[in-house]
Amino acid sequence: MSNAFDFPGGIYPPERKQRSNQSALIEAPLPRRVTLPLQQHSGQPAKPCVAQGNAVKVGSVIAKREGMVSSALHASISGTVSEVSTTQISIEGDGQDEWLRLPPLVWQNVEPHALLERLNESGIVGLGGAGFPTHIKARVVEQHTIHTLVINAAECEPYITADDLTLRHYANEVLEGAQIIAKLCGAQHIVIGIEDNKPEAIDALKQALTNSQPVPVELAVIATRYPSGGERQLIKKLLDLNVPSGGLPADVGVLCHNPGTLLAILHAVRDGQPLVSRVVTLTGEAITQPGNRWVRLGTSVRELLEQAGLNTPELHQVIQGGPMMGTPLLTLDTPVTKLTNCLIAATLEELPPPPAESPCIRCGECESVCPVALLPQQLHWYARAQDDAKLERYHLFDCIECGACSYVCPSHIPLVVDYREAKSRLRLQRIETAKAEHAKHRFEFRQARLAREEAEKQARKQARQAQQRRPSNTAATNSEKVDLRGLRIAHAAAKASVKKAEKTLARVAQEDPKQSLDDLEMQLATAQENLKAAELQLAQAREQQSNEESP
Amino acid sequence: MSELFIILISTALVNNFVLVQFLGLCPFMGVSNKLESAMGMSLATTFVLTLASAASFVVYHGLLVPLDVTYLRTISFIVVIAAVVQFTEIMVRQLSPLLHQVLGIFLPLITTNCAVLGVALLSLNRELSFFHTTLYGLGAALGFSLILVLFAAMRERLAGADIPKPFQGAAIAMVTASLMSLAFLGFSGLVQG
Amino acid sequence: MNSTIDIIGILSAVAVLTGLGIGFGALLGLVSERFKREDNPLVEQIDALLPQTQCGQCGYPGCRPYAEAINQGDALNKCPPGGEATIHALADLLGRDPEPLDGEAQSEAKVAFIREAECIGCTKCIQACPVDAIIGAAKLMHTVIEDECTGCDLCLDPCPVDCIDMLPRSAPLTQWQPVVAHSSNMIASDRQPASGVS
Numbered sequence: 013m014s015n016a017f018d019f020p021g022g023i024y025p026p027e028r029k030q031r032s033n034q035s036a037l038i039e040a041p042l043p044r045r046v047t048l049p050l051q052q053h054s055g056q057p058a059k060p061c062v063a064q065g066n067a068v069k070v071g072s073v074i075a076k077r078e079g080m081v082s083s084a085l086h087a088s089i090s091g092t093v094s095e096v097s098t099t100q101i102s103i104e105g106d107g108q109d110e111w112l113r114l115p116p117l118v119w120q121n122v123e124p125h126a127l128l129e130r131l132n133e134s135g136i137v138g139l140g141g142a143g144f145p146t147h148i149k150a151r152v153v154e155q156h157t158i159h160t161l162v163i164n165a166a167e168c169e170p171y172i173t174a175d176d177l178t179l180r181h182y183a184n185e186v187l188e189g190a191q192i193i194a195k196l197c198g199a200q201h202i203v204i205g206i207e208d209n210k211p212e213a214i215d216a217l218k219q220a221l222t223n224s225q226p227v228p229v230e231l232a233v234i235a236t237r238y239p240s241g242g243e244r245q246l247i248k249k250l251l252d253l254n255v256p257s258g259g260l261p262a263d264v265g266v267l268c269h270n271p272g273t274l275l276a277i278l279h280a281v282r283d284g285q286p287l288v289s290r291v292v293t294l295t296g297e298a299i300t301q302p303g304n305r306w307v308r309l310g311t312s313v314r315e316l317l318e319q320a321g322l323n324t325p326e327l328h329q330v331i332q333g334g335p336m337m338g339t340p341l342l343t344l345d346t347p348v349t350k351l352t353n354c355l356i357a358a359t360l361e362e363l364p365p366p367p368a369e370s371p372c373i374r375c376g377e378c379e380s381v382c383p384v385a386l387l388p389q390q391l392h393w394y395a396r397a398q399d400d401a402k403l404e405r406y407h408l409f410d411c412i413e414c415g416a417c418s419y420v421c422p423s424h425i426p427l428v429v430d431y432r433e434a435k436s437r438l439r440l441q442r443i444e445t446a447k448a449e450h451a452k453h454r455f456e457f458r459q460a461r462l463a464r465e466e467a468e469k470q471a472r473k474q475a476r477q478a479q480q481r482r483p484s485n486t487a488a489t490n491s492e493k494v495d496l497r498g499l500r501i502a503h504a505a506a507k508a509s510v511k512k513a514e515k516t517l518a519r520v521a522q523e524d525p526k527q528s529l530d531d532l533e534m535q536l537a538t539a540q541e542n543l544k545a546a547e548l549q550l551a552q553a554r555e556q557q558s559n560e561e562s563p
Numbered sequence: 564m565s566e567l568f569i570i571l572i573s574t575a576l577v578n579n580f581v582l583v584q585f586l587g588l589c590p591f592m593g594v595s596n597k598l599e600s601a602m603g604m605s606l607a608t609t610f611v612l613t614l615a616s617a618a619s620f621v622v623y624h625g626l627l628v629p630l631d632v633t634y635l636r637t638i639s640f641i642v643v644i645a646a647v648v649q650f651t652e653i654m655v656r657q658l659s660p661l662l663h664q665v666l667g668i669f670l671p672l673i674t675t676n677c678a679v680l681g682v683a684l685l686s687l688n689r690e691l692s693f694f695h696t697t698l699y700g701l702g703a704a705l706g707f708s709l710i711l712v713l714f715a716a717m718r719e720r721l722a723g724a725d726i727p728k729p730f731q732g733a734a735i736a737m738v739t740a741s742l743m744s745l746a747f748l749g750f751s752g753l754v755q756g
Numbered sequence: 757m758n759s760t761i762d763i764i765g766i767l768s769a770v771a772v773l774t775g776l777g778i779g780f781g782a783l784l785g786l787v788s789e790r791f792k793r794e795d796n797p798l799v800e801q802i803d804a805l806l807p808q809t810q811c812g813q814c815g816y817p818g819c820r821p822y823a824e825a826i827n828q829g830d831a832l833n834k835c836p837p838g839g840e841a842t843i844h845a846l847a848d849l850l851g852r853d854p855e856p857l858d859g860e861a862q863s864e865a866k867v868a869f870i871r872e873a874e875c876i877g878c879t880k881c882i883q884a885c886p887v888d889a890i891i892g893a894a895k896l897m898h899t900v901i902e903d904e905c906t907g908c909d910l911c912l913d914p915c916p917v918d919c920i921d922m923l924p925r926s927a928p929l930t931q932w933q934p935v936v937a938h939s940s941n942m943i944a945s946d947r948q949p950a951s952g953v954s
Contacts, residue, residue: 397723452808454887644779665851
């Protein structure tokens with residue numbers, strides 16, 4: 013047992029891992045066709061770079077990164093591209109399984125930027141479920157100092173045993189992958205966090221750790237509790253560090269990775285293999301051969317489950333992911349993606365539909381199990397009342413959507429659904445507000461530009477008339493009183509606002525050189541136009557006054 | 564010293580002007596929708612009450628009693644209160660235009676707040692000194708503020724709760740206020756008079 | 757019957773009240789002069805809640821003039837692009853009661869699109885756009901910058917050949933919002949007809 017630090021709350025749901033962790037990890041049969049969605053990661057979807065009819069090998073790039081947070085996509089079987097749409101690419105296999113590998117790298121001797129480039133080219137994303145592109149995550153060292161790499165082998169969610177089996181078979185490789193990341197981000201210390209319900213994996217790791225490790229590795233076995241696999245919860249449990257609200261683990265010097273991701277990293281670097289397959293747990297009472305499989309990305313879920321002995325009459329629903337945080341699939345004709353860590357083919361008795369929701373009785377059970385120490389009951393009331401100010405004050409966006417609160421609610425209220433809806437509503441609102449601000453600045457700039465153009469026109473007209481030396485007629489037609497003092501004040505104010513805009517721009521640019529400064533630059537331009545207009549008007553008024561005084 | 568304490572406890576809790584003597588219910592119901600406006604209102608009323616009771620004492624003992632026109636006390640107290648409220652309104656507008664907008668008509672309506680006139684008149688019955696009269700006003704104001712803030716906090720919670728349609732709005736607010744009043748009856752007998 | 761009118765009494769009463777009135781009035785006059793306030797940050801806060809389409813449907817030439825009008829006491833419910841959400845936000849800020857929208861609610865976000873084959877390059881739409889979302893020059897092609905267009909409709913009228921369409925703006929998939937129907941359904945008279953749950 014490791015440290016006595018802990019995260020609050022947590023629940024102990026039945027593990028139900030026995031069904032799928034009794035058999036070894038095997039390869040699923042090669043699929044005859046695959047469908048690869050362009051978005052299997054967080055960020056921007058990838059952009060296709062093949063067309064219908066192209067021949068591809070396993071590992072050929074079929075879609076490139078788009079934007080900064082994005083990931084490339086590779087063919088997972090060899091054959092011909094049968095369809096390219098705006099959302100997916102389908103490949104009809106030729107059964108040959110020919111590979112196109114990148115040149116292998118000896119990671120111990122290679123420069124970090126070459127490793128980063130390899131991660132970039134290999135389309136690796138976080139395989140724990142969130143799918144954040146790994147090469148972007150590795151670049152966190154540009155902004156933060158990392159001292160510890162945490163291998164998140166907790167796998168706290170019931171049913172899922174993918175990481176367990178991966179570690180049993182590939183403990184050495186996972187550790188080597190961890191060493192690669194440690195080299196890349198400069199970590200001096202690696203900690204493996206694993207729950208005590210995986211004795212075989214723990215033994216495999218202990219065995220692997222007898223080999224010398226360049227960066228020291230510590231094995232920390234923790235008590236089984238959901239959701240100890242949450243990144244922030246695990247970091248608190250292992251290192252007693254609190255990741256700040258709205259921040260990243262990198263803010264406290266920690267980087268966290270899933271064992272499957274580390275294995276994929278090793279294959280990409282050492283063997284030149286891009287991410288084309290992953291370990292998927294097939295479980296649930298409705299299949300007769302449960303267990304873990306190496307599955308090629310894009311394999312149809314229906315095909316995969318039928319190969320595992322799917323009992324269709326008994327099947328009630330298939331859940332992608334775990335029973336706490338996973339999503340029920342609406343159709344079985346959907347592909348396995350980079351994010352599919354588990355498929356639960358459940359019968360009606362196994363995962364019955366929840367009873368109807370009753371009103372909240374304010375019992376407070378939810379608050380005692382929240383691992384982030386939030387107040388789910390209050391969030392529930394405010395989410396229903398759509399009270400946005402209160403939702404922000406009660407830290408809605410710190411909710412990790414683990415589902416512990418919904419699990420214990422005696423009124424069977426689907427609390428996480430409330431929070432997801434509130435979060436998406438607030439996110440949309442923020443986007444709308446930003447758009448409105450932007451439109452306002454454009455409008456203000458336009459007003460300033462028109463004012464300046466008008467002032468220039470007046471100045472030109474006056475200059476022309478002064479040239480033609482038309483006397484007091486001009487003074488007579490211009491019946492407005494020349495408010496010199498007012499114009500001087502306006503000029504001074506315009507100068508001050510230009511200075512202020514310049515200072516704000518400089519300060520923000522210094523704080524975060526990467527963020528878009530377009531809006532601030534527009535505000536600066538607006539202030540400059542206003543200044544120009546004020547100058548022209550002032551000059552004009554002075555002219556006019558001197559004309560009046562000396563006719 | 565104990566005299567001070569007794570006056571404060573008596574006016575703030577035992578004989579609370581809103582929940583026990585049922586004065587000043589207009590701002591109590593009208594401004595308690597949001598906590599920020601309730602706090603602003605309670606600050607304004609505290610300011611008015613304390614100043615007004617002091618000024619009323621001065622006017623009464625300095626002007627009305629010597630000239631033997633004590634029957635004019637109601638009208639002159641209203642004049643005093645109106646002046647103090649106007650002064651408060653100017654100050655609020657200066658310090659926080661948002662609060663001024665939010666309080667809206669309720670700020671000048673402090674003039675008609677029967678609690679303010681009530682404090683001024685009732686303090687006469689007790690025949691207290693100047694200092695104690697001011698303290699009486701302050702205690703009443705503190706009690707008023709306490710109740711207003713508590714009620715506003717409760718109403719904000721109620722706004723988000725699942726209330727049946729017939730009870731929504733003023734109805735549930737009245738029920739809540741009466742329950743609070745019942746609670747404050749618990750203080751009776753703590754201080755004599 | 758003792759019916760002597762107490763002249764002194766009446767006079768002193770009148771004097772007291774007049775004196776009080778004049779005294780306090782003078783004091784207040786001095787105070788109000790001393791604490792005059794010119795600027796008004798409330799208008800900024802109101803303006804921040806408006807959608808900034810600068811469309812003029814509220815009757816004012818832009819969002820800021822409407823914000824100033826609201827500050828003076830104008831109704832909150834004149835902004836169709838803002839919709840119910842803006843009315844509620846303004847009502848919350850100012851402590852007023854929200855009213856239903858005065859006018860037609862905007863069904864969905866729109867984007868202007870110029871049919872380039874018919875454009876004659878007159879620049880009238882460019883001059884009309886309040887956020888400079890149309891680029892082009894005299895006798896040259898005009899086109900709408902999709903990201904900057906707020907869908908305010910002000911370019912439709914000036915176009916002499918009527919070559920501008922208002923198309924629905926498709927929200928990207930990342931901005932999809934789940935449709936959740938929640939009511940506890942326990943109180944029969946509160947039940948609303950079930951809206952489709954996705």
